[in-house]
Amino acid sequence: MPAQTVDSNRDHGYARYKLDGCRCYTCSWAVSQYNTARDRAMAYGTWQPFVNADPVRQHLKNLQACGLGLRRIADAARTDRKRLQAILTGRPERGTGPQQQVRPELAEAILSVQPTIELLGPATPVASIGTHRRLQALIFAGWPQHHLAVALDMTDGNFGALLDRPQVLARTALAVRGLYDKLWRQDPRENGVGKQAYSRSRNHAAARGWAPVGAWDDDTIDDPATEPDFGGKQSRAEALAEDALWLIERHGYTRQTAAERLGVTRHAVDQAISRAQPDKKITAQRVKTPPKCGEARMYRIHLARGENCYECRGANAAADRRYRLTGTRKTAA
Known part of the structure; x- marks a missing residue:
């Protein structure tokens, strides 16, 4: 007997078998699978249809x-x-x-x-507190309002008004979030911002009591009940040392470039680190030059590459002799 066919817009499967009476192979197979699974679940006591x-x-x-x-x-x-x-x-x-x-x-x-804000329509009004906090943190980091306005495709007047609105559109909030994620780690001075504009932005934000990037967590920055974390009872020197060491150890900054990034002098960074780590002696940081052929430190690189350089091998042998005689592999100054 041929399979019954029914005129229906429904996809072939369990629903079409039950509601439209289709008895084709696909619909019959779906019902068979369903019944098998149901019988097994009922046997194990796990059947919960609703x-x-x-x-x-x-x-x-x-x-x-x-x-x-x-x-x-x-x-x-x-x-x-x-x-x-x-x-x-x-x-x-x-x-x-x-x-x-x-x-x-x-x-x-x-x-x-x-x-989530991603599910809202682009023109849906949303609370502006997270948008304000992100923009204020970027201004505190040294990004001029004009640069941010250009990045958001706004005029300076519209950008200034944005900072005072109680609500913004969902598409604006998403655009500001994307800009914040892109810029918060970057140094404005390395991205076309002059020193005067950089200082002006930081002073503008500080005068208004705006919080920096580090005072917010990504999962709570949009929460109106959340307060910025300025480090509690941590002293300014301790906070400076913590920030400077984070830049140095995690991002490869020197103390000089870390001081410039934090807007303080090199001496202030040295002093803060020495107070935070009194057992560590402050030494001048040098920029390491890459090893060259003819130097002892290049010998191990050649070995790792499987290369045989007689010049570096001789330099390494000389450094070993120097160490046995003087206790150091370095040449005399």
Whole structure:
């Protein structure tokens, strides 16, 4: 007997078998797989075809309160908008009220949707506190407002107004977040900002009590209840030493370039580090030059490469002799 075919827009599978009466191989196989899985789950006592819809309904209401529409929620949950409507208000055209139970898979998909700014429409108004904090931190780091306005494709007047608005559009908040992620590690003076503009921006931010980048955590910068962390009872010297050592050890700065990056003198950095680490003697930092042929330190590099350089080998032998006689491999100054 040939398989029954039905005119339907539904994809072939379990739903088409049950609702449209299609008995093709694909639909029959889907029903067979479903029944096998159901029987196994029932045998093990894990069969749970439905879950309570109340938590799902409340989550949908919370998402709507955050400005998300049902269509965007449905797209994020990879389901149909009408299924969400059935959970919230029912289907009046069918004379049914809100669903009391839903499939576990649908519940899990809906509950996994979180009210992030990426899901909002571009023109949706959002709180501006995170946007303000990011821009203020960049200005504190030495980025002039004009540079930031150009990067955001704004006029200087619009940028100034942005810093005073209680709300911004979602697309503006996302643009500022992207700019912050791009610029917060960079030195403005190495990216076209002059020394006067750099100092002016830092002084402008400091005079208004704006917080620097280091005072915020990425996961709490948008939280209105979060206060900037200026280091608590840590002294200015301790904070300076901590910041300078972080730049030196993590990013390869010298003390001089770290001092310039932090907007202080080299002497202030030396003094702060000596107080923070009294057991370490301050020594002048030298820029190491790469080894050249004819030097003892180049000999090991040749060995690692499998090369045989007689000149470096002789220099290494001479350094070994010098060490046995004087206790050092260095040549006399």
